[in-house]
Every structure is written in structure tokens, then in C-alpha cells.
Amino acid sequence: MGVVLSSRSQLPPGLWGVVTAVQANFYRVQLGGQPCPGESGLPPLLCTRRARLKKIGQQVMVGDWVEVVDPDWEGQRGAISAVHPRQTMLDRPAIANVDQILLVFALAEPGLDPWQLSRFLVKAESTGLDVGICLNKQDLVAPETVNRWQLRLQQWGYSPLVLSLHPPPQQTPLVAYLQGKTTVICGPSGVGKSSLINHLIPRAKLRTGAVSGRLGRGRHTTRHVELLELEPEGFLADTPGFNQPDLTLPPEELAFCFPEVRQYFQNHNLCQFSNCLHRDEPGCALGTTWDRYPFYVALLTELITIRDSPQRRQPGEVALKTKTKPMGTTHQEPLLEPKKHRRLSRRRQNQDLADHLDDLSRS
Ligand SMILES: Nc1nc2c(ncn2[C@@H]2O[C@H](COP(=O)(O)OP(=O)(O)O)[C@@H](O)[C@H]2O)c(=O)[nH]1
Ligand SMILES: [Mg+2]
Ligand SMILES: [Zn+2]
Known part of the structure; x- marks a missing residue:
């Protein structure tokens, strides 16, 4: 249950x-x-x-x-x-006790962009939670393309699970990964997040494909975050598709959001200066020849600009945050942002409650 x-x-x-x-x-x-x-x-x-x-x-x-x-x-x-x-607390979507984040990307339609993927990865890593990658729509690309991506992501420190939902698989390797855990599913729109959740939890009946209807939202398109139950144990949370997550972490923490950097420093000496930002400074142990170095530098520049700008964050952007930082960094605990209390009309409240009761009777 x-x-x-x-x-x-x-x-x-x-x-x-x-x-x-x-x-x-x-x-x-x-x-x-x-x-x-x-x-x-x-x-x-x-x-x-x-x-x-x-x-x-x-x-x-x-x-x-x-x-x-x-x-x-x-x-x-x-x-x-x-x-x-609470053991952990994510902010936007506001969920307590999340164990891991699963990033879903498509190998094609939309095409897999390493830069966008890295942005999502860094965002997810900045929560301190475990991060996994699922590459969907395997049916649309040649096996060599899959291999190339697998090798590349392994270099980055990940072991992606490759998948196609067309046709629906008999067994997905994801089931073992998700069992007994509370997992937040993230990724750009159109990659198959809702399709995947429907495959794993048929009664979720999330809307897939082109968004339709007033305001482009289906009833289940995660305006309110909801945990969906996996059988026999575990929960999934869908997040609205967003294509460009914002980043708000301190620049000096960015490098720790790259698993290949974390691994590197486990086996090598640290940089000469403890506050090294790894941009080719003298005595930098990391160097500039790693695959994602250009992404790292671009994100670092962005974070420094944000830090130094008076207006810190764009309102309404999706942010993932958690309170626990297992990497032992000195990051202070970010608090939940004060909720902007939207007043719900009586009719709306009743409708929502009716939906809930409906959900209860369905389950
Ligand atoms: N070819 C192919 N299409 C898929 C696959 N998975 C999902 N889709 C299609 O991709 C579109 C977007 O899927 P959806 O689940 O709504 O993506 P979301 O925006 O990430 O929730 C839909 O038309 C799906 O039918 C797949 O494995 N292969
Ligand atoms: Mg969706
Ligand atoms: Zn360095």
C-alpha cells in the first residue's frame, strides 16, 4: 500500500x-x-x-x-x-521525507541536450538527495546512440536506466530502484514522465501528451503535489514539466553537485587553495579537461551573477531544496519559503474536497 x-x-x-x-x-x-x-x-x-x-x-x-x-x-x-x-524537506515541490530524485529525459523527441541535462542534474544534486537518471524513448534512437549516452553519463558518475514505453515493457528496471522509497520525478516536458508514472501506477491516470483544457492543466497535472502509491511499497511524486530549473546555491558549492568532481577529490589531492573555484586557478587540482568543465564554468558564472545581484531570485520559478546535506558541506538549512496564501473560493474548496472524496472512493 x-x-x-x-x-x-x-x-x-x-x-x-x-x-x-x-x-x-x-x-x-x-x-x-x-x-x-x-x-x-x-x-x-x-x-x-x-x-x-x-x-x-x-x-x-x-x-x-x-x-x-x-x-x-x-x-x-x-x-x-x-x-x-522530518528527515528531509524539499521546497517546491514541498514534500517531506523524500529519498531520491529521478530525472527523466528522452533520448529523442525532445532531443537529449547535455547542457539542459546537466542543469537538471546540478539542481537535483544541490538538494543532497540521491539522484538517478532514466533515459526514455529508446525506441526512437539507434543502439549506438544509447551506448554513447550511457558511456558519457557513466563518466559523469551516473548509471542511467534506459527505457521505452512504446511498447510498454513487461518489466522495467526502475521497479527495483523505486521500491520502498519516496521518489520525486523531474524532467523537461514531453519526455514521458506522466507516461512512466501511469505505467508504474495504472490507477494514477495522469494526463499525457499535449496539454489540453482550460489553463492547460488536467485534473492531475500536479497543481497540488501528491504522493502516488507504488505497489507494494513506495511513493512517487510527479512534478510539473519545467524546462529550465533555476539555480540558487552558493557558487563554492557548485563543484560538489558534480559526482565526477566528488569522485575525483576522493582519489586526488585537494587544490592548493581551499576556496578554489576550479576555474584554472593556480594550484587547482581538478584542471579543465573534464567533459562537463564548460557547463561547470557557465553555471558558476551564473551563480556568481545571481549572488552579486540585488534581486536574488525570479518569482515563480521551480526550486528544489532540502534541509539535509549529507556531503558535510557547510550549507545552512534553507527554510521553506513563506507560502503565499491563496484564498480559495468556497466553491473551489468544495470541488477540491469532492475530488478528494472521489479519490478516496476510487482507491
Ligand atoms: N516514442 C515514444 N514516445 C513516448 C514514450 N514515452 C512517452 N512517449 C510519448 O511522449 C509524449 C509525452 O509524454 P508525457 O508522459 O506526457 O510526458 P511528460 O510531459 O514528461 O509528462 C506522449 O505523447 C507519450 O505518448 C516512449 O518511450 N517512446
Ligand atoms: Mg506530465
Ligand atoms: Zn580547484
Whole structure:
């Protein structure tokens, strides 16, 4: 049932679950991880937040592990009384306890651009989470093209999973990669992210292909972030396709977002100066002959410009951030950006709630 609690945390006794969607003041909670009536196959509960949590300012976000009290099994309702400390926290999409980021790119249509891929990779690496790459639409290119990309990405420190969804595969190597984890799926539009999620989770029924309808959004096109449950264990989150993620990390951290650089420094002496930015400075141990050096320099220049410009960030750009930095860098914890509270009309709220109840009855 998608619940990954038991395998990775010692939760206090009680009824615990994962928040899979948040809307207005309601939280959809998938229970599990602890013995509870009905065991597996429990329906998600639509929960409110206990007043005490509101009073202490405890936010509840998608991905949070929460304690549920007063379950009403018939009405599929409950109340959240506690939130387990978050292990990680991504910002935009706002999701707690994400384990890894899977970047999906297409080998063709749209063509694979190493520069765009590197930008996404750096963005994903800057969260400190594990990063994986899936290359889709294998059916559209020659085997030599696939080989060339595989070798190149291996040089960069990645082991891409190559895939085609046309025709749908019997088995995808991704299943093992995703099991038991909470994974955020990112990548440019049109590469097959929604198709992939639909393949893995048929009942997700995400809209694919050309976006249609008012505002170009389908009902499930991730206006609200949502965790979709993988069988038997794990969660996926789709992110809206964005083609150019913004970068906001400090310039001196950029090099650590390149796995080939991290690997290099594991086996070689450090640069002469500890604040070396690896742009051909005297005594730089890294040098300029590595494949992605031109991308590194271009991104570095961009980050320095951002750092030195008074207006730091364009509003409305997608940003991925996390609070934990496993690489031991000195990065301070970025906080969730203050939410701009959009007032939802009563009608809109009711519609959203109806959608939720609909989702509950579907699942
Ligand atoms: N040829 C081919 N087309 C694919 C494959 N996967 C997805 N597509 C098509 O690519 C288009 C975009 O897919 P979609 O899942 O909406 O991409 P998203 O924008 O990343 O969510 C759709 O028309 C899909 O049918 C594939 O493996 N091979
Ligand atoms: Mg999509
Ligand atoms: Zn250097």
C-alpha cells in the first residue's frame, strides 16, 4: 500500500501514516507501518489537524509521517495529532521525507541536450538527495546512440536506466530502484514522465501528451503535489514539466553537485587553495579537461551573477531544496519559503474536497 514507514523509522506507538495530499485544511493520510485494524488494504483517511498543532504552529505537509487519532473507519475520517520530525524537506515541490530524485529525459523527441541535462542534474544534486537518471524513448534512437549516452553519463558518475514505453515493457528496471522509497520525478516536458508514472501506477491516470483544457492543466497535472502509491511499497511524486530549473546555491558549492568532481577529490589531492573555484586557478587540482568543465564554468558564472545581484531570485520559478546535506558541506538549512496564501473560493474548496472524496472512493 505504498507505506514505507516501518522499514525506516522507529515511530512511537500509535496509528501512523503518510500524508499523500494536502488541500485546504484537509490531509489525506495513508496508514500503515504499525499494526492497525484491517491491516493492509486500509483506505486512506481524510484528516483534519488537531487544534494543538495549529497552536504550536506545526505545519503538516505532503510526505509527513503523522499520528492519526479518532479514526472513523466507516466515514474514512481522522485527525492528525502529531508530526514525526522530518528527515528531509524539499521546497517546491514541498514534500517531506523524500529519498531520491529521478530525472527523466528522452533520448529523442525532445532531443537529449547535455547542457539542459546537466542543469537538471546540478539542481537535483544541490538538494543532497540521491539522484538517478532514466533515459526514455529508446525506441526512437539507434543502439549506438544509447551506448554513447550511457558511456558519457557513466563518466559523469551516473548509471542511467534506459527505457521505452512504446511498447510498454513487461518489466522495467526502475521497479527495483523505486521500491520502498519516496521518489520525486523531474524532467523537461514531453519526455514521458506522466507516461512512466501511469505505467508504474495504472490507477494514477495522469494526463499525457499535449496539454489540453482550460489553463492547460488536467485534473492531475500536479497543481497540488501528491504522493502516488507504488505497489507494494513506495511513493512517487510527479512534478510539473519545467524546462529550465533555476539555480540558487552558493557558487563554492557548485563543484560538489558534480559526482565526477566528488569522485575525483576522493582519489586526488585537494587544490592548493581551499576556496578554489576550479576555474584554472593556480594550484587547482581538478584542471579543465573534464567533459562537463564548460557547463561547470557557465553555471558558476551564473551563480556568481545571481549572488552579486540585488534581486536574488525570479518569482515563480521551480526550486528544489532540502534541509539535509549529507556531503558535510557547510550549507545552512534553507527554510521553506513563506507560502503565499491563496484564498480559495468556497466553491473551489468544495470541488477540491469532492475530488478528494472521489479519490478516496476510487482507491
Ligand atoms: N516514442 C515514444 N514516445 C513516448 C514514450 N514515452 C512517452 N512517449 C510519448 O511522449 C509524449 C509525452 O509524454 P508525457 O508522459 O506526457 O510526458 P511528460 O510531459 O514528461 O509528462 C506522449 O505523447 C507519450 O505518448 C516512449 O518511450 N517512446
Ligand atoms: Mg506530465
Ligand atoms: Zn580547484
